Amino acid sequence: MKQRLLSATALLLVTAGAAVILSRAASAPTPATSPPPPVSKASAQKMSAAGSLHWPAALSPRVNNAALAASPHGVLERIEHEGLAIAASLEPAASGATARLEITDSITGAGIDGLRPQAWLTTRKGDAMLGAQQCHAQTAEFLRGSLMAVGHVTLNSFRILLLNDDDTITLLNPQIAIQRSRLEAILRLPGKAADWALNPSGHTLYVSVPEAKKLLVIDSDGLVLRAEIELPLAPEALAVSPDGRQLWVGARGQAVYLIDTLAHRLVHTLAVGGGPHALAFGEDERRLWIASNSGALLAVDTASLEVVGQLALGAGMSALSVAAGKLLVARQKAGELIVVDPAARSMRRLALGASVDHLALAPSGRWAFALATQAGRAQIIDLERVRLHGTLDGLERPASMRFSEDFVYFASADREQLAMVELSALERTAPALRRFSTNGLERAQLTGHAAPMATSRRGDELYVASPAERAVLVYRQGQSMAAGQIRNPVASPRAIMLVERSLEERSPGVWTTTAMLDSNQRYDLHLWLGSSRTPVCFAVGGATATQTQRHIP
Structure with missing residues (x-):
């Protein structure tokens, strides 16, 4: 049965120091010819296992010059490839440039979900389009993560x-194909870190x-130090x-600081109860909630910087989370969880019978987990x-939690013991707890976002910092x-964070990602759409670029 050609729409967000607009292709259309038969998944896996990837020879993609047009996303360059219409554009953005890639069925124009494209950009040499063999060979190197695929x-x-x-x-770069070292950069700190956080842009x-x-x-x-x-x-x-645009910092003492992330300076000090403090943004990003050890829960308007609400919940508040319009506040020594509904102006107290040291919410928003480290619960x-x-x-002294799509993972405060529970099993009264070890070694405890484990964006992998194994x-x-x-290769890790640069599906058939590019360069885009299709390469950027330097927060 002839395979139905599917389609998708992909949006790539590329961050650069200057705004970029994709240029029109100068190449003439290639005569239409029946595409070569696709490589089966089994054949691709066999060739990959053998250490090389090959695709059948194919004609260069046909450029549809008549389809070039202005759009809300800038100048579009469209090509047709194996029954797919592929369009690309770049447009100025607040933090660099926005690149858009649309992949649709060349006949129906319909988009699909479930596609996982992979893409690479190489600096273009000359005006000629890449030949099919060169396109395939370079894409194979990129897929293998070879260090020979430079530039x-x-x-x-x-x-x-x-x-x-x-x-x-x-x-560390986990995707290059060598085993001895994947170290890309190192930075020495002026002391022990208490917390770390990544700007939503992913670059700071x-x-x-x-x-x-x-x-x-x-x-x-x-790992370049921009400011202290x-x-x-x-x-x-x-x-x-x-x-x-804002970074709020809880201090040791009766203060919370506001940092302007564009100017990299302290712009406001808010007098609050004594620390340590727990900070969380509400679903309305203009509302910041601050829980202090002294017992006051504050609501702060981040535009006016004024305290617009206050609740006295009791001393010893240790954790704060926001979910489905509700606030979850943990009182550590009291062993109490308080659920506050600001819209209904109501709250409910749950006695948990043990110290509440850490609090986390499952991605669905249905379940909350309260950890009692000393009680092992x-x-x-x-x-x-x-x-x-x-x-x-x-x-064993649980101190942090992370979630994948289907599981919640618990890490120990003292030893490298992990445990997990399947989230779907929570509907039952006694879900099974599965334990596993990564070798024992005491680790230093951290606060806030610093944790010894992290899950991948798709939720299908767990990454654990192992001090014993370095x-x-x-x-x-x-x-x-x-x-x-x-x-x-440097030292024993005690906390881990993943910085995503991969395509993220924002909606069915729509992806975003970030990268650093030279807006004055013209690039060849290498696009891989799976083992059932041949790769495709075409030119983007450079010729119509406008240089506008912008700050990246």
């Missing part, structure tokens, strides 16, 4: 940031260093606004019914045996 920008990668026990941060990392009374502003692409902001009191917890709260749903006992262990979702490890 390219990948639009489907991620990096690993590690916070190490010797007060350094390392940047903030690190609080209490003993130096400094907040560090770091370029996450190369000295603060009156020692900074701890961090919260970045959804638009990336995780309590499950049903937020739909606002009641205690169940208890997971027997955890490595990152990689687990497939739901598996208790490590699928591999990534060595950290």
